[in-house]
Amino acid sequence: MSSIxxxxxxxxxxxxxxxxxxxxxxxxAIFGGLTFLKPAGMASWLNVAANLGVxxxxxxxxxxxxxxxxxxxxxxxxxxxxxxxxxxxxxxxxWLGIFVALxxxxxxxxxxxFLVIKxxxxxxxxxxxxxFAVQGIVLGLTVLITKSTSVALATEGPAKAIFGDxxxxxxxxxxxxxxxxxxxxxIFFVHFSPFGNWIFAMGGDKVSARNAGIPTDRLTxxxxxxxxxxxxxxxxxxxxxxxxxQVAGGQSFIFNSIIAVVxxxxxxxxxxxxxxxxxxxxxxxxxxxxxxYYTDFDRNWSSLIIGVLLLGAVLMNNTFRKMALxxxxxxxxx
Amino acid sequence: xxxxxxxxxxxxxxxxxxxxxHDITLEVRPGEVLCLLGDNGAGKSTLIKxxxxxxxxxxxxxxxxxxxxxxxxxxxxxEAGISTVHQFGGTFPLMSIGRSFFVGVEPTKGWGxxxxxxxxxxNAIAVKAVxxxxxxxxxxxxxxxxxxxxxxxQSLAIARAVHFGARVLILDEPTAALGVKQATHVLRIVNExxxxxxxxxxxxxxxxHAMAVGDHFAVLIRGAVAADxxxxxxxxxxxxxxxxxxxxxxxxxxxxEGYMASHDGHPPPPA
Numbered sequence: 001m002s003s004i005x006x007x008x009x010x011x012x013x014x015x016x017x018x019x020x021x022x023x024x025x026x027x028x029a030i031f032g033g034l035t036f037l038k039p040a041g042m043a044s045w046l047n048v049a050a051n052l053g054v055x056x057x058x059x060x061x062x063x064x065x066x067x068x069x070x071x072x073x074x075x076x077x078x079x080x081x082x083x084x085x086x087x088x089x090x091x092x093x094x095w096l097g098i099f100v101a102l103x104x105x106x107x108x109x110x111x112x113x114f115l116v117i118k119x120x121x122x123x124x125x126x127x128x129x130x131x132f133a134v135q136g137i138v139l140g141l142t143v144l145i146t147k148s149t150s151v152a153l154a155t156e157g158p159a160k161a162i163f164g165d166x167x168x169x170x171x172x173x174x175x176x177x178x179x180x181x182x183x184x185x186x187i188f189f190v191h192f193s194p195f196g197n198w199i200f201a202m203g204g205d206k207v208s209a210r211n212a213g214i215p216t217d218r219l220t221x222x223x224x225x226x227x228x229x230x231x232x233x234x235x236x237x238x239x240x241x242x243x244x245x246q247v248a249g250g251q252s253f254i255f256n257s258i259i260a261v262v263x264x265x266x267x268x269x270x271x272x273x274x275x276x277x278x279x280x281x282x283x284x285x286x287x288x289x290x291x292x293y294y295t296d297f298d299r300n301w302s303s304l305i306i307g308v309l310l311l312g313a314v315l316m317n318n319t320f321r322k323m324a325l326x327x328x329x330x331x332x333x334x
Numbered sequence: 335x336x337x338x339x340x341x342x343x344x345x346x347x348x349x350x351x352x353x354x355x356h357d358i359t360l361e362v363r364p365g366e367v368l369c370l371l372g373d374n375g376a377g378k379s380t381l382i383k384x385x386x387x388x389x390x391x392x393x394x395x396x397x398x399x400x401x402x403x404x405x406x407x408x409x410x411x412x413e414a415g416i417s418t419v420h421q422f423g424g425t426f427p428l429m430s431i432g433r434s435f436f437v438g439v440e441p442t443k444g445w446g447x448x449x450x451x452x453x454x455x456x457n458a459i460a461v462k463a464v465x466x467x468x469x470x471x472x473x474x475x476x477x478x479x480x481x482x483x484x485x486x487x488q489s490l491a492i493a494r495a496v497h498f499g500a501r502v503l504i505l506d507e508p509t510a511a512l513g514v515k516q517a518t519h520v521l522r523i524v525n526e527x528x529x530x531x532x533x534x535x536x537x538x539x540x541x542x543h544a545m546a547v548g549d550h551f552a553v554l555i556r557g558a559v560a561a562d563x564x565x566x567x568x569x570x571x572x573x574x575x576x577x578x579x580x581x582x583x584x585x586x587x588x589x590x591e592g593y594m595a596s597h598d599g600h601p602p603p604p605a
Contacts, residue, residue: 188450192450193442193451194440194451196451197440200428200433201426201437204426205427208420209438212438213412213438271429324478327478
């Protein structure tokens, strides 16, 4: 089959992301040496990529479906603070804290999804509202309950090992394993199971998708729940890992995950993208932010690289998408 | 003559205080093309939405095979065999032909939780269905729909509806955005669907296209059926005049001409 030809590969949504990642790796290999590809160096960017990637994939799926969720920026501290307050401040069992933190993720996702479906207000605005609302809840409640903006949490036993520990010589966060497992799961559901097709159809043309019998409302709900719960999950794991939670922080996830998704080849208006692409985009982002430490450059320049990378990736992805659209089998094949 | 597959009897629709459709009575039989003509705003879209389950009639009855049915949602309409193809094909530009053909009813292989989308099979079926309808230029199911021409996209959507067992095919302005050659493709497919015994409801405001395939015509003006006639009963000019509002259009023209004659050729100010 010609499906493994170069042209075939370039027409895939993740083509730009793969090339971008390659370019970034070469760039830092030249200017920073190969240290960042050795285990210690890899751990530094894998940890960043894992925390980002767990949020970026469901966010990317939302974007493929034509929606956006920026409330993830508030869900990370919300998840962290919930588990810290319940299991740290009140000293209740850690599993209860974990359960409640994830439940809040589900609840906020349901509210986001419900508002988007019922009001038809763009999801950027809806989730901007919930971003601030949740930030307010986190700050207000934390200060009210604990009289502090930082809460300590001591975790031991299986919960610590499963959600917030280091593995493989004490450098790699367990989140990396979660990230890899979740990525594999998402790849299966999005690209191999029939449900993935529904997400693309929804982002391509919502009305047609609904007319084709796809439960678009339910799917929207599920995707919003997935993104906000994933964000709460990352926050919860971070609180367990670092033994404390702060009310601030998390906002960086908003832009970082959008960058990872867009560099990964997802079309902002929906209908096009891939989980593998988002995976590459996430690694690319993490390599740039961490790789800078292995070079002689001032780390302040990393934002410049990310900015250029983002624009370059978007242009490249546009080109590849046009190639994919204009592709037709060679004449004379009949 | 075969009994009608789909019939509307005295259907009214109003949105709040605004009456959009008045006493619509229409029927369509297997192997027959019913052309629904009307200017913009005549109520064609609302009528389609009622037949495809998007809206519910405020009063009146929908019958299929002589029995009263209710179409509470698009899915119910589809299950009843009513398929609607919209102006832009209702297809997904950035999806492959195979995937968009099977949206919502993806074929799978494997077992249990490991059922996976069967790309090869889906592509093969989709390509064959489209070719059977007479579009032989589509040979690769992995091509993206956005790379097809407008006519091919329409044809793909129609082939999809036919493949999934549609008995009534509602085509909403399928030729409006197409060039002459592309429109011919679509009209040929309409004839093919008709030959296969489907009932086709063809919505358009292009009288030429309607006359090329239609057996039965209904002209909609301000939400009411203004004329209902068989092929050959009216000329093209008569139909065009009807669509534009007939007598009222003629008197409006006379009024404007009179105004211009007495005002140095200036048209009247807009009302």
